[in-house]
Amino acid sequence: MFFLLAFLTGIVINIQLICNSSLAKKIGLINATFINFFLAFVFIFIYKAVNFDLYNFSNISDIPFIFFSGGLLVIIITLLANFLIPKLPLIYSTIFTFLGQIITSLILDSIYGYQFPLSKLMGISFIFTGILYIIAYDYLEKRFSKKEIIR
Incomplete structure (x- = not known):
């Protein structure tokens, strides 16, 4: 069940990245980000209003500012x-975001005392090697394309 939810989350994140970057191209980076957060606020407000949970902030001052x-x-x-998606292929953006999340989660796990198995580290190294292979392949393909050989 959780694997399916994680998969669906990955799909939704990619769709959201494409929509936000397209909106940023049309109306600007800051405006697109503002609309993104304004809509999130509206939906959260509606959700809280439907659940009659608008006034459950009695202990909000007890929460540390950090x-x-x-x-x-x-x-x-x-x-x-919103800035990078139009400039990079979506596959690179997705892979680098995914890799950054994995590495950060491993670092935070180790800081908070959780140990991660060597198999996870090997998996990350395989992913990173695959990313480097894809980047090198794309670079060489563009560099030695037929258009450049003819010129």
């Missing part, structure tokens, strides 16, 4: 994604 930095990170990630 925990709210996740929102700032999401804004930065959305800005970077």
